[in-house]
Amino acid sequence: MARWIESWMPGSGTGSMGRGGEGHPGQRFGLPAEGVSSVAGFGRRLAALVVDWLLGYLIAVLVLGSDEIGGPNLPWAVLGIWFLLTAIPVAVFGASAGMTLLGIRVASIDSAAVIGVPRALLRTALIALIVPPLVRDSDGRGWHDRAVRSIVVRTRA
Template identity: 70%
Template sequence: MARWIESWLPGASPAAAGPYPGERLGLPAAGVSSVAGFGRRLGALVIDWLLAYGIAALLTGPGALEDPNLGWYVLGVWYLITAVPVAVFGASAGMVALGIRVASLDSAPVIGVPRALLRTAMIALVLPPIARDEDGRGWHDRATRTVVVRSRART
């Protein structure tokens, strides 16, 4: 994918831009099944986290914000509403909202329960998603042989 400045420089060709994220994995450069960007992934995480916060507050009842264990409740709810749908459907609610999904590198339709549990636990540790490789995959994706891809074309 060409950088924005190359679009108006004379003699610059898109091919000179080098490899794109996902090329080594056999994924397209753009469109459906291309590697999802960090912004979409972060947005999906925020949506899931806010959803978990709301559910935890409802389960905790009145005075939820004063409960010293609310953070642990939010983490537990987030873990469930992320790991279970990713294992079964390939995407959490936030991922569906932003048009991305978790794909297995071994061409399985979904990643399954063990890999979804490990992947979600590693995301909860914060550092694995931040340390990314040239394909945009964090340690959690590398450990579970997965990649987050776009599930629909740009709108």
């Protein structure tokens, strides 16, 4: 039986594969169990987010000056810069700097090469809300990935 969230959350249903079934994460999308193009683990995804956030923090401090450290404007500047550093590269290339460093990328579950600008903006906005990435399905897809019909895969073993 499908979970109640699937009735209003776009994306694929959980089906019979996943934690309780015989399948592996991403199997319903035709992804391998391990190696390149397999579903990226939570640790890699979190590490990529941290790299992107630190890069945004560094750029914000360089732009605003070190006097702003601890000030009220710095967190908003970091958020805005992180948003741009994440959404634009994901829309165009499928990966941010942190994702590229960690060997992962955002893949569309349909036939598109990249998810494009509107979906990347929505995905990044939902990540900024913190909760959507933490609520994940059996394929490791958070609400942000389900909403834009994407999945994060490995680009190297």
